[in-house]
Every structure is written in C-alpha cells, then in structure tokens.
Amino acid sequence: MPELPEVEVSRMGIKPHAEGQVVSKLDIRQPQLRWRIPDALYDIEGQVIRAVKRRAKYLILETDIGYALVHLGMSGSLRVLPVGSPPGKHDHVDLHLATGVMIRYNDPRRFGAWLWQPNDSDHPALEKLGPEPLTDDFTGDLLFDRSRGKRTAIKQFIMDNAVVVGVGNIYASESLFMSRIHPKRQAGQLTLDEANVLVADIKDVLATAIKQGGTTLKDFTQTDGKPGYFAQELLVYGKQGQPCSVCSTEIESAKIGQRNTFFCSNCQK
Numbered sequence: 001m002p003e004l005p006e007v008e009v010s011r012m013g014i015k016p017h018a019e020g021q022v023v024s025k026l027d028i029r030q031p032q033l034r035w036r037i038p039d040a041l042y043d044i045e046g047q048v049i050r051a052v053k054r055r056a057k058y059l060i061l062e063t064d065i066g067y068a069l070v071h072l073g074m075s076g077s078l079r080v081l082p083v084g085s086p087p088g089k090h091d092h093v094d095l096h097l098a099t100g101v102m103i104r105y106n107d108p109r110r111f112g113a114w115l116w117q118p119n120d121s122d123h124p125a126l127e128k129l130g131p132e133p134l135t136d137d138f139t140g141d142l143l144f145d146r147s148r149g150k151r152t153a154i155k156q157f158i159m160d161n162a163v164v165v166g167v168g169n170i171y172a173s174e175s176l177f178m179s180r181i182h183p184k185r186q187a188g189q190l191t192l193d194e195a196n197v198l199v200a201d202i203k204d205v206l207a208t209a210i211k212q213g214g215t216t217l218k219d220f221t222q223t224d225g226k227p228g229y230f231a232q233e234l235l236v237y238g239k240q241g242q243p244c245s246v247c248s249t250e251i252e253s254a255k256i257g258q259r260n261t262f263f264c265s266n267c268q269k
C-alpha cells in the first residue's frame with residue numbers, strides 16, 4: 001500500500017512534467033474508484049496546473065479555479081507517458097497535457113480516488129487533519145500535549161491522522177523501534193523526552209524512505225513497472241522470528257487496532 005513516502009515520491013515524479021502545463025484533455029475509462037469520479041473533474045480541462053502539492057496522502061493538482069485531489073488508495077500509481085500510449089487493463093484515468101505527455105493512473109484494486117474541489121472552500125477530506133510530520137509544526141511538545149490522558153496504545157495514537165498525518169503502519173513500527181518505545185504503551189504515559197525522541201525518529205524514518213524512493217524517479221516515465229513503490233531497509237516491520245538488529249532477541253508480532261505490529265520486547269519498553 002502506498003504510504004506517505006510513496007505519495008511524496010509520486011509528487012516529485014510528476015511535478016516537473018505537470019507544473020505550469022495546460023490540461024488538454026481528461027480521459028476517464030473507469031470512473032468507479034473508491035468513490036465515483038465526479039463529472040466536475042472535467043472542469044480541469046483547459047486549466048493550467050499551477051502547483052503539484054501533497055497534504056497527508058492526497059496529491060493536489062492546483063489550478064486557478066479549483067484543485068484535483070488524487071489518492072492512491074491500496075494499489076494506485078502514476079506514470080508520465082506520451083499521449084497515445086495504449087492503456088493496460090487497470091489504467092483508469094489519463095490526464096493529457098498540452099506538451100504531449102499524460103499522467104496515467106493505474107489502480108488494480110480501485111480503492112484510490114480522483115476528486116475535484118472548486119476554490120471556494122477546502123475539500124472535506126482535508127479538514128481535521130493533523131500537522132504534516134516533516135514540517136516544524138510537528139514537535140515533541142505537540143505530541144506530548146495531545147497524548148495527555150490518552151489510554152490508546154502509542155502505536156495507534158501516532159497512526160491517527162488527527163494527531164499527525166502520514167504515519168502509516170510500517171513507519172509506526174519502525175519509528176517506535178528506533179525510539180525503544182513499546183507499541184502497546186498507553187500514549188498518556190509517554191514522557192516529554194520520549195515524545196521528543198519519537199518525533200525525531202518519525203521524521204527520520206519518513207525522510208529516509210523518501211530519499212530511498214527518490215532513486216526510482218526515472219521509473220515514472222517508463223512504460224512498464226510500478227513506479228512509486230520501492231524497497232526499503234526495514235528494522236522490524238515484517239521481521240517476526242528474526243533476530244533484533246540491536247540485541248538479537250526474536251522480533252515479535254502482534255495485532256494492535258487490527259494492524260500487524262512488529263517490535264523487540266527486549267529493546268522496547
């Protein structure tokens with residue numbers, strides 16, 4: 001599943017091709033994604049894409065009259081291809097640009113989304129979102145304050161988009177391991193020192209993943225393959241039964257809030 005780093009790398013992949021360019025045509029072959037693609041999305045035809053931004057796991061294609069919101073869902077990916085490239089089975093949307101290339105959206109499971117929001121207000125999907133993890137708005141003080149009195153497991157807490165956006169299942173396990181914090185600890189029991197360490201590790205693990213994914217940027221203009229998904233060096237995620245890289249204790253797995261969680265019970269308290 002594409003997580004924040006994949007979405008950010010997708011943004012970096014399409015930005016140089018799309019920013020400042022006129023949308024010449026929108027071609028929707030399959031409108032039934034997670035939500036049906038609204039007819040209003042055709043308003044983007046003839047508009048200049050002023051900026052390609054990201055908020056949480058949404059890509060935002062800004063124009064003078066509104067913006068398209070693109071979510072990759074469980075299995076979505078974007079490529080930049082010459083207009084006229086024959087579509088494959090799961091290529092549901094093409095956004096043609098006047099330069100002769102198109103942004104093509106592929107999504108086998110169709111849990112992604114293409115939405116349109118006129119400039120008069122913010123899309124509801126963007127409301128009530130917590131801070132971006134890689135900005136200065138996300139601090140140890142903020143995590144500490146928001147976690148007071150919370151009995152939720154710390155792993156579930158940092159995965160709550162109202163607390164901070166974009167800390168997906170992989171990155172929650174990885175950052176808690178780096179911080180030596182047990183994923184089942186109650187969020188309210190975190191000390192300020194631990195909150196500072198955890199915030200630094202969340203930033204570190206996400207920034208490292210984006211950097212690793214940046215090496216796949218050339219794949220965005222190739223006709224085969226799946227750009228935006230990249231192999232990463234993980235410390236605990238998916239490694240149950242393997243020795244901890246720090247103390248050699250077997251990595252354990254458990255379900256927390258229905259999600260698989262991986263940790264070292266010796267290193268993490």
Ligand SMILES: [Zn+2]
Pocket residue numbers: 244245246247248249264265266267268
């Ligand atoms: Zn260990």
